Amino acid sequence: MRSWATPSVPSLPGVGAIPTLYDTATGDARPTDVTNGAQLYVCGITPYDATHLGHANTYLAFDTLNRVWRDAGVEVAYAQNTTDVDDPLLERAAATNVDWRELAESQTDLFRSDMQHLRVIPPDHYIAVTDMVSPIGEAVAVLLEAGFAYRVETLDSSAGDDVYFDVDRAARDTSWHLGIESRLDAATMMHFFSERGGDPDRIGKRNELDPLLWRSARDGEPSWPGAAGSGRPGWHIECTVIARDHLTLPLSVQGGGSDLVFPHHEMSAGHATALTGEPFASHYAHAGMVAYQGEKMSKSLGNLVKVSELIASEIDPRAIRLALLSHHYRSDWEWFDDDVYGAIARLSHWAEWAAGAVAGTASTSLLDGLRAALADDLDTPAAVALVETAVQSGATPTTVDVDAVDALLGIPLR
Known part of the structure; x- marks a missing residue:
């Protein structure tokens, strides 16, 4: 198939x-x-x-x-x-x-x-x-x-x-x-x-x-x-x-x-x-399990937030991915409707940061940090925080930094 x-x-x-x-x-x-x-x-x-x-x-x-x-x-x-x-x-x-x-x-x-x-x-x-x-x-x-x-x-x-x-x-x-x-x-x-x-x-x-x-x-x-x-x-x-x-x-x-x-x-x-x-x-x-409206999201309860419906409403799929990766994979947590809008705003700031990238071929501190965080029980919240810190720092990224976010977090910024 x-x-x-x-x-x-x-x-x-x-x-x-x-x-x-x-x-x-x-x-x-x-x-x-x-x-x-x-x-x-x-x-x-x-x-x-x-x-x-x-x-x-x-x-x-x-x-x-x-x-x-x-x-x-x-x-x-x-x-x-x-x-x-x-x-x-x-x-x-x-x-x-x-x-x-x-x-x-x-x-x-x-x-x-x-x-x-x-x-x-x-x-x-x-x-x-x-x-x-x-x-x-x-x-x-x-x-x-x-x-x-x-x-x-x-x-x-x-x-x-x-x-x-x-x-x-x-x-x-x-x-x-x-x-x-x-x-x-x-x-x-x-x-x-x-x-x-x-x-x-x-x-x-x-x-x-x-x-x-x-x-x-x-x-x-x-x-x-x-x-x-x-x-x-x-x-x-x-x-x-x-x-x-x-x-x-x-x-x-x-x-x-x-x-x-x-x-x-x-x-x-x-x-x-x-x-x-x-x-x-x-x-x-x-x-872990994702809850919505106070209950575990499940087909039997009908309290579903569907990926296809978010995409049909013109939500950027990258923002959906970023919102989900902001939680540790093993944790149980609750989705709120405004979660995705916070991710959209964050994604916009990251894209502005990536637009100013200069050419690079060598490893960077961000790449090293992302690798360390994700090798530690897939700690995506720590990885997201590292990118956010880099964006907020005002330092110019290299293309390696931008590629690392794409390759390891699955979020293309260019």
Whole structure:
């Protein structure tokens, strides 16, 4: 599946440092492992509504990581999925009387446009789940054969058996176990599992927290023939197989929003370890949640500030990016409608500063400062503050200073 156009990224003198990144699994910040090059997997959208600023906040965080790795001379392999068949998508399609495939295609196109406007470097592998159903089904069959999965009878006479992952068997026979990445207690796991797509009350499951691997075909739902029977994939196994088949495991970083820590990322890691015998990722990194009108921005609540709508109102996409990067990627924060106007004013001052740049080829104190700030757990607020200080100082910038803002923060000023 196509992604979107790659923005130009200026070359800078010298190289930056390998970034240190906070790891959810260990609770501390440490250097990212790029032994096999940087292997980055970031969970993509379920395309049933437009990109909101919470999504954009996550993808800008990992775009910053991508830029910092590249500036350090690291070869980056980046994969991202789009979950173009799933219950929320099917429900929205039914509610709006739109074919689910048309809804997925239109919203994926809008996402591509949003990412291109925000100058996000596209993934090397942008993969639709519907293009991976066969290998996902084969992986589920492997887990069944190895005893890490089991079938559960359905009450629907039109359906076959669903397939579930056995978390207790995986904990006994692999290095993975519940809590290995999330570090959550049992009660919190149960709360999030119920809230985020799990079915703890499903009769026939061995453990309430066992996640669905394969949903057998039901009348009126899309399904595909597969090694595990006719049906469609569960949520977590999709990302496992896409990452396994398009990147080198263990991943350097498994990334996404903090609402994916459990169950999605933890279960994806469990599936991967059961399939390969190896850890899924060296680092688990998560962006914070963005609130609006006092609540976390979410499709279910409808309190969305959409990137496409801001752009349609003639807001400069660079200002949207600057407003988001002014917050640390791991923080939870609230968006206010006037935030973007403060960013527009700041962007105007930065552009005036950049217009007076003189030619330069050598590293500068601003470039060194930006590299240090971003290598320290992607501290974009510190980086923004450094640029602001340089602008306010009245000193004439060099073209290297201006290029550094573009290459590392993704904000072109010329």
